[in-house]
Amino acid sequence: MNIKILGPGCKKCEKLYNLTNEVLDELEKQANITKVTDFNDIASYGVMKTPALVIDENVKFSGKVPSKKDLKKLLK
Structure with a gap:
């Protein structure tokens, strides 16, 4: 699974990145997570x-x- 977090590095972007890692750990799933900060790429x-x-x-x-619940549904 390849996951990208799109955003300039704001607090919400960091929160999404951290929450995604947390949910992956809880589900015991492996994924490649990349932060995409370039506006053209976004x-x-x-x-x-x-x-x-x-x-x-x-x-x-x-x-x-x-929400954590919604994110878990997507990552299962």
């Missing part, structure tokens, strides 16, 4: 609001940090 996903979560090149959330 825009290439059609994302206008950050943070955004991309799983295997599909945008799952944009403009908010999902």
Whole structure:
């Protein structure tokens, strides 16, 4: 599984990154997590609001940090 956190490095972006790692640990899943901070790269996903979560090149959330429960559903 490849996961990308899209955002300039703001507090919400860091929160999403940390929450994603936490959920992966709880689910005992392995994934490659990458932070994408370049605005051109972020825009290439059609994302206008950050943070955004991309799983295997599909945008799952944009403009908010999902709840832990919602994130677990996506990562199972």
